[in-house]
Amino acid sequence: MLRHVLFRDDKDFAGCSIFGMMDRGGGRTNGEPVMRAIANMKERSNGLGGGFAAYGIYPDRADLYALQLMFDDHCARRETEEFIRSGFELAEAEPIPVRSTPEISDPPLLWRYFVQPMPSCLREDEGEDDYVVRAVMHVNVNIDGAFVFSSGKDMGVFKGVGFPEDVGRFFRLEEYEAYTWVAHGRFPTNTQGWWGGAHPFNILDWSVVHNGEISSYGINRRYLEMFGYICTLHTDTEVIAYAVDLLLRRHGLAIEDLAMVMAAPLWDHIDRMPREQRARATALRQIYGSLLMNGPFSIIISNRTRMIGLTDRIRLRPLVAGVAGRMIYISSEEAPMHLIEEGLERTWIPTGGEPIVAELEEIAIQRVGAGR
């Protein structure tokens, strides 16, 4: 739990830019192109939040969970480290390398820990992933001044207060090589200079960047609380990250199902579907109605093997996709794709609720070691 929450609003109210790029062949690029791309949409953010998720950046420690944390002070760090040591084998602990730049002020303490859950600490029937989720919830809710902002394997989130390209330079992203990059520039209306509130939001290797405001946030959050997810950040993006984890990882749904839950087709549409599809779509809305994300959004959801773009059911926020060979791009605007990619073959605008799914090729999944 981070301390500096200035305003106790229901949630944040933000307009934003989002950008994602994936090399389906697993080839890695450094952080320069993604920083240029997100900088090109500068007028969609206002310098109060920027961030990146990068996949494939820790190949040497790809089997370990990379916990990246923010601390308000060393006291919070020591308490958190004690907690981590009590439940995890700690392979490495280090400050996240940053460079001091004039644009970024007052950063929290930024550390990362490469860890493996201690088998003896797992509850019966509990997988390692569930254990890590529980540990992350514990730190974020119970440890004063500490916040886990990413917790996946072979990936990391880098975020803070500032324009995204400034945050990227602060974190020296040009030194990281990733096959999937996702970026976010934030335009919040409730101006909290608050590092935890920047995007992406992450749980395990799922990351979410989001442009929009979820009008259904209140019930989305209450529903997720029934499944042990505790929303600590008062941001609607956090609920999307947890919803993705619940639906795809814990409930084993397909991405199409996820889209039908979060941006559900209209009943008029469902009533005209073929029998089997109708039964499934109806059941999804009956069971997961509380996870319908109502209100304007476009989001990019990513994990180690996939990158998914989705807009709300009546498409109130922009999203455009592009292809260049093995590269797939998803963006709020088309211009940044042209800026960083000369060989863009095709771009298209998906309809509301229609997911754009980029998947790592089988061979690349093996190469980067991201098999499940």
Next chain:
Amino acid sequence: MKSYIIPEFQVERDDFRCIRCEVCVRQCSFDVHRYDEEEDQVFADESKCCGCLRCVTLCPTRALVVRRNPTQIPDNYNWTMEQLMDAYKQAETGGVLLTGMGCGRELPIYWDHIVLDASQVTNPSIDPLREPMELRTWLGAKPDRLEMRGGKSRPKAEGMGPQLKLETPMMFSAISYGAISYNTCEALARAASELGTYYNTGEGGLHRDLYKYGDHTICQVASGRFGVHADYLEAAAALEIKIGQGAKPGIGGHLPGEKVSLEISRTRMIPEGSDAISPAPHHDIYSIEDLAQLIYALKEATHWTKPVSVKIAAVHNSAAIASGIVRAGADIVAIDGIRGGTGAAPTRIRDNVGIPIELALAAVDDRLRAEGIRNRASIVVAGGFRNSGDVIKAIALGADAVYLGTPALVAMGCHVCRKCYTGKCNWGIATQDPYLSKRLNPELAARRLVNMINAWSHEIMEMLGGMGINAIESLRGNRLRLRGVGLSREELDLLGIKHAGE
């Protein structure tokens, strides 16, 4: 014994306007009006007037005004006119005071202290006249996660209970045949069918002629078990075990023998002219495990094809009771608040027993979520709804749907005069007198019901659209879209909402 009771109302007749048509004389079942041929005058016996305004409404020259009797007792905050008259009535009769309709005491109405949110700038509001707006609601048990079974031919979600499909989250409350006339039952049945929602038979069974509306009928099984047989269960879309009623928690019911006509005796399966007494408890349910047995007996009897609801009155421990009901296998928990209506109840019980529905609803929804079983049952609330604003706030507090009883009767003409128990309802609703009941034309009454629910649905859509929401499930339990005004910290905490300005 000389009666000390002072009439509650004054009937004023504008003699210049009165044309001696005698409509008022014929319309008043309480015999207030009398025409004297010799004097060519219409007189009123005000001691009989219940204030139902039938005469005022139908007077063709608007010659009548009924107003509260201005006669005052000496000012006294404690001993009001009403308290005094009640005491006189009991001193003169030695009886329990009877009344009809819901509690109208000055208990806080929380709906009036809750306000709704709307979108400004950061998310667009939605115009329901131009864009889709979905109110479809499903009642019944849902599993925690989706697993499809049955392949292509019979696709079905594992663990999904039978569902009721509502095109709008409003249903008509349980009102029994006996308490209301056959025509009124028919109007409710027709309206529910046309609206794509449901009405509830109450505990008086279901007349054979209404079986054709069975797909939109919830059949009740109450402590008297009136009219409960295989065909009755089979005819229904869902079944409801009535444990309690908001207007009279903890007590049963009594339909006097004079109201048990041939048709009612056939429907209720009791001898004509005999009293129909519903015991206070079900005598086969003395605890929760007994309730579970009845729930499963009803499910077995209907081949697990119909959801089973359990209706309770809102009382102090509603949350724990509701949790037990869900764990006992109910698909729907219906909760009836202290302002819920009735055809007849002892006045003191109606006005003093039970708790407001707003607090019970908030507590039940919170408890089911805390226990992780909210998916396993739907919550339907009843008792005191007056307009679509109340309904949408109930949904935002956590209800899946609401039952409307009094509003439905009002739509058909009821003026809430609270004399249902006399069986002399001038509006043809709460009566078995053929002369009175034919005043209610089922077709026209159904039209009035459909109009009102459609109007409320439109209003709910407008309010949803204003919040930037286009499906009702995104408001259900979304208490962040509510704020309290003028409530204490404790009340806000119980309701789970913030104060306006927070």
